[in-house]
Amino acid sequence: MKAIVNVGIVVVIIIVATIGIFFSKNLDIDENVNVVSESKQEKIQYVESNNDKLEEEKESDKNNKKVNQNIIKEVTIFISGEVNNPGVVTINSDKRLADAVNKLGGFTQDADLNKINLAMKIEDEKHYIIPKIGENIETSNDDNNLDIKGEENNLVNINEADIKELDSLPGVGEATATKIINHREENGKFKAIEEIKNVNGIGDKKYENIKDMITIK
Template identity: 45%
Template sequence: MPMYKKAMFILLIIVAAAAGGTYYGLYQEGQSVVLESAGTSDGNLPAKEITVYVTGAVNKPGLVKVPEGARAADAVNACGGLLPTADSEKVNMAQALKDGQQLKVPEKNPAANGSQTERSNKSKSADIGEKVNINTADEKALDTLPGIGPAMAKRIIEYRETEGAFQSIEDIKKIRGIGDAKFAKLKDKICI
């Protein structure tokens, strides 16, 4: 029986040490002091930054770091603002940005702004072999693509406004109703 007594003694010491450690930990937790944050005056942690690639009609195109939750306007401002030739109506400046996103600011068409001939040429572009830019095309131009009707064109524009620009032409498959078969018909007629 001496072996049994040794085992019980060791077990009793382990239980006492665990209980003592728990009591000590709880006691120390009650004595802890909350320190003021050194980063900001209001005690919040500094905001995480995301990186966005801004191209097109901005003063200094390139990679910019903006706070998480920033909008397209913040990224454009970080690039020095828009050029006078920028077509700001084609960019949703209120769009929330994601890390790694590309934001392209198109230039205004040097031809007559919004003339009827320009609109009709844009609508015919898919028919004569020109590729349609799925990031900047209007509803009429998207409607000229094979298998894309007015409803699908609206979905594409809605996706661009909520999710941002397409990063590759394959991203158009994220639109409800565009699968592999429809994409196969589109891929030679679209670009980004």
């Protein structure tokens, strides 16, 4: 009888131990499942976060491109004076005066580079005059950007100018200046600046280069 009781106790212990082991394994499985689940969730959140950042960066790049396109545009300016090919030039607004002059063949040997700011930003529809050595051209400072302009009192009066003043005009040498003086002495004063084309040696091209620099008043 005593042996039977002992056997029963052993069986009970084995059953209890087996149940304990079973629940312990299930608990580990649940914990592992939870850990794996949490790990997957973190990866998903990480990927989603990176995707959001990529989208923000793409949007930022698009906005920067739009801003740059709005800032940089083409402008058209007129450059006369001591330039190899005076005339109208179209160039990007982020360029400087030196860049625009280079598109017109660069400066002449008589250009006075000490009187102009070649690094100035150019503005649409402006007239820039490159002065000759010894020539005085008034300048104005607008928003800290030097803007060279031919002011009314700096225009050459073709009805009164002497040879030296006429010679300061681009493309007009001493010989042509003499012809201008002879023409007005023989035919009277010019009634319009266009009449200077009646002087031998001044054609349409040369007139276009000097028309904004001369006056009859």
